[in-house]
Amino acid sequence: MTFVLVVDDDPAIVRTLGINLRARGYDVETAADGRSALQVVEERLPDVVILDLGLPDLDGLSVLQRLRERHALPVVILSARHQTDDKVEALDSGADDYVTKPFEMEELMARVRAAVRRTSAGEPPLVVEAEGVVLDVTERHAERDGAPVRLTPTEWHLVEVLARRAGHLVSQQDLLREVWGPGYGRESHYLRVYLAQLRRKLEADPANPTLFLTDPGQGYRLVAQRSAG
């Protein structure tokens, strides 16, 4: 999923943008000042940044430059300043686009799409590993002792949810809701069937699982470590 960082000190704008972006299937994080924006970039490396120039702490331009020093990710400037000089300076500082407030939501969305399309970063790899078993979730590739193992779509979906919280307990309800959709939550039946299949395919001894553990009455956990992709 494409991950957008929205940086603006106006809560109303942050909110509207958040709603619209999420409605279009983006994952959204927000920041109200330059400092936290840079922090989010370091921690979560967005696919695209929408950046307001008028921030309380740092000048928007210096945020842009700091950002450009370390990352190539696309930046769309969103600013109340409509002077030509401002636009030129921002664009020459590395901005990919410059939109003035007030703005049309649809246009901004289209410009964000264009910016993302150009770089098309793709998803960050998610790989977990334990006891000779490798689960590359983004590539949908599984191995046991070096031999490839085929998993079905639903099995992958389940593995994905468990792998995201590798090592931690995931409740049955959460699993059902994430894999089968909202409206599910009581069908623990499904989980039993699929966990059995996953164990049969991946565990050394399916009867005594060490990878996919059951917390009776609670949920399941995947005992594995995230490894570099």
Place this chain on the structure above:
Amino acid sequence: MTFVLVVDDDPAIVRTLGINLRARGYDVETAADGRSALQVVEERLPDVVILDLGLPDLDGLSVLQRLRERHALPVVILSARHQTDDKVEALDSGADDYVTKPFEMEELMARVRAAVRRTSAGEPPLVVEAEGVVLDVTERHAERDGAPVRLTPTEWHLVEVLARRAGHLVSQQDLLREVWGPGYGRESHYLRVYLAQLRRKLEADPANPTLFLTDPGQGYRLVAQRSAG
């Protein structure tokens, strides 16, 4: 030297842009209609195109689309139409930027600089190769065992998205969104038809594909290596 193609039917604009661009060290060619614009692109392959939407012969949008069918070069739209819908449509058709007339010369220059910077810094020519099949995405030239193969615009678009992540899984949703535009994502139908066509044209044995692989329920992947352009 950076080579700019200016397409506009208004001689005054062409002239002003020409002067300003040349003063900044660009090599400039002009065209007054869509037909000659496409011709120049074929012959001299500009680094960037400034394209007016209101042309006498062809719709500016179709020029853009035709251009996109064969080349990845950046296009900055310059248009009198300032409706949001027009902008959205152009940007989603592959435009890199959209500037409305009347425009500030300095701003346009900055946007052109930004467009050039992005692509020149960005992607090298994209050529993938495997099992006697060569796919030159930037040049839009395909070969199987030395014999040229014709691909349609949509087929190329699909190949381009797959080739960009050669060897990696690309989800059905990503493919649909990138090729058919945002708003698509559930029409896996299209993919089946087009993948079948690509296999028929490129695979040694279309019934047992080795190039365009299916991950059932997930997406497709192109098994090929990037080679020098």
Place this chain on the structure above:
DNA sequence: CTGCCGCGTCAAGATCGCGTCAAGACGGGT
């Protein structure tokens, strides 16, 4: 000791997704 509940297992029928083919719609070029 006994009944109940949640878990794991297995198997069978229903359903879904993929590949294939072909007909109609669309649009550009002449």
Place this chain on the structure above:
DNA sequence: ACCCGTCTTGACGCGATCTTGACGCGGCAG
């Protein structure tokens, strides 16, 4: 206006996958 290539849409068969039901086991509480 017509022709051609391309894109969209529908139908079909087949194999893989999902759902569903039944059963046994073991822990726990009464």
